[in-house]
Amino acid sequence: MGPTLFHEIIYGPVKSRRLGNSLGINIIPTNEKVCSFDCIYCECGWTEGFTSNNFINSETFRNILEIHLENLKKNSIELDSITFSGNGESTLHPEFLSITKETISLRDKYFPHAKVTVLTNGSMLHIPQVQEALALIDQPMLKLDSAIQQEFDIINQPMYKVDIKTIIDNYTKLSLPNKIIQTLLLRGKHNGIEIDNTRKESLDALITAINKINPQLWMLYSIDRPTPEQNLVKLTLRELQQIKNDLQDKVNCEINVYA
Numbered sequence: 001m002g003p004t005l006f007h008e009i010i011y012g013p014v015k016s017r018r019l020g021n022s023l024g025i026n027i028i029p030t031n032e033k034v035c036s037f038d039c040i041y042c043e044c045g046w047t048e049g050f051t052s053n054n055f056i057n058s059e060t061f062r063n064i065l066e067i068h069l070e071n072l073k074k075n076s077i078e079l080d081s082i083t084f085s086g087n088g089e090s091t092l093h094p095e096f097l098s099i100t101k102e103t104i105s106l107r108d109k110y111f112p113h114a115k116v117t118v119l120t121n122g123s124m125l126h127i128p129q130v131q132e133a134l135a136l137i138d139q140p141m142l143k144l145d146s147a148i149q150q151e152f153d154i155i156n157q158p159m160y161k162v163d164i165k166t167i168i169d170n171y172t173k174l175s176l177p178n179k180i181i182q183t184l185l186l187r188g189k190h191n192g193i194e195i196d197n198t199r200k201e202s203l204d205a206l207i208t209a210i211n212k213i214n215p216q217l218w219m220l221y222s223i224d225r226p227t228p229e230q231n232l233v234k235l236t237l238r239e240l241q242q243i244k245n246d247l248q249d250k251v252n253c254e255i256n257v258y259a
């Protein structure tokens with residue numbers, strides 16, 4: 001089976017490697033992928049566009065989420081995380097801040113111990129409302145697969161010119177004690193070009209960026225689901241652990257690995 005879209009606004013809960021029992025929140029339209037990047041490993045397939053006229057409005061979203069949380073509570077299902085993920089980049093939603101606030105207030109009402117998590121590629125961090133929303137979120141997970149422009153362009157394929165230095169600067173400026181950087185490590189080939197962000201040069205650049213950004217945690221993980229580019233290799237847990245052992249003393253935060 002190839003990569004697939006999420007056809008629901010709320011999905012799961014699913015057992016996640018990194019988040020435990022996680023309820024997925026997809027505020028991207030359910031029939032299209034909307035992202036500012038076109039990562040070669042994206043579980044939703046190739047990107048169709050970076051804007052849409054079909055975003056759900058915040059009031060409808062609140063009603064749908066409340067029904068789901070009520071049902072889960074009634075059925076005594078526990079949640080570790082309520083997670084913004086889905087068919088693209090959640091921070092592209094024009095009402096991301098009010099949706100974040102609604103989600104937090106419903107979490108407080110139904111599952112006060114669950115964390116609210118967002119997986120983001122950081123491309124919208126220049127927008128004050130996105131910064132404000134991330135400051136409210138328990139686990140802001142910020143994507144950084146490469147700190148080298150040429151490698152970033154090949155792995156993450158931004159839909160328009162994005163300077164990876166600007167993203168790193170914006171992550172650095174985000175003065176939150178709970179910042180998490182997430183890095184997908186992979187090897188393979190795309191359009192005839194070799195990719196390997198486990199090379200010394202790639203890891204050295206990432207170490208410099210991590211020490212500048214100063215996150216609470218650095219997550220290293222491998223491919224988990226079908227990818228649009230077929231010529232990619234999934235790293236083993238053993239390889240990730242070896243990389244962690246080599247890097248741990250060189251960065252000022254904890255490293256966790258997930259395969």
Ligand code: SF4
Nearest residue numbers: 035037039042088121
């Ligand atoms: S940033 Fe996330 S949603 Fe966008 S293409 Fe990359 S993996 Fe997919």
